Amino acid sequence: xxxxxxxxCLVLAACGGTPLAPLLPSYRDASVPxxxxxxxxxxxxxxxxxxxxxxxxxxxxxCASATAxxxxxPDGTLAVRNTCLGPQGDPIRAITGxxxxxxxxxxxxxxxxxxxxxxxWILWTDADYRVAVLGQPDGRAGxxxxxxxxxxxxxRAAARTVLEFNGYRLDALRETxxx
Numbered sequence: 102x103x104x105x106x107x108x109x110c111l112v113l114a115a116c117g118g119t120p121l122a123p124l125l126p127s128y129r130d131a132s133v134p135x136x137x138x139x140x141x142x143x144x145x146x147x148x149x150x151x152x153x154x155x156x157x158x159x160x161x162x163x164c165a166s167a168t169a170x171x172x173x174x175p176d177g178t179l180a181v182r183n184t185c186l187g188p189q190g191d192p193i194r195a196i197t198g199x200x201x202x203x204x205x206x207x208x209x210x211x212x213x214x215x216x217x218x219x220x221x222w223i224l225w226t227d228a229d230y231r232v233a234v235l236g237q238p239d240g241r242a243g244x245x246x247x248x249x250x251x252x253x254x255x256x257r258a259a260a261r262t263v264l265e266f267n268g269y270r271l272d273a274l275r276e277t278x279x280x
Contacts, residue, residue, distance in 0.1 A: 131240065134267075137206030137207045140206075148172075151250045151277075153245040154257075154274050154275060154276045158242050164187075164193060170184075171200065178201045196214075207220060207222050224263050232245070236269065240268065250279045
């Protein structure tokens, strides 16, 4: 139980804005301005997303891939479920929580069993909400997500450009093998 609680704390610490944030690396140049998606639509964002690429975070140690699911709730928040998948696509572990809108393209995420919340910014989505780039303002985590397990090369390049534009180091970004 202690080990699980410590792991959960490290998950959110990777999100920044937490007491543990200084213990984890930042993948972003803090001198570069970062911007969230001003016209973000939580209803269009809802649904299942597959991880295409990510910066290392403790929760995903041992994961071959991952999914993130967002579902609208009556109170205007989003239910969150992040699942770590094994090599055959089988769930290894999952964590659930709530994402509360905190400005245009900005969510405040609380995960079950974790004593603090963390900011999650939607940096970009394509026009059809088929691809998304998410990041933490302090650069301790970031993801390229897509509705499908595979992503066209031009959309992958666009997502990488968004990360780079927002000050993220691309050399630390880890590609997720398609399942």
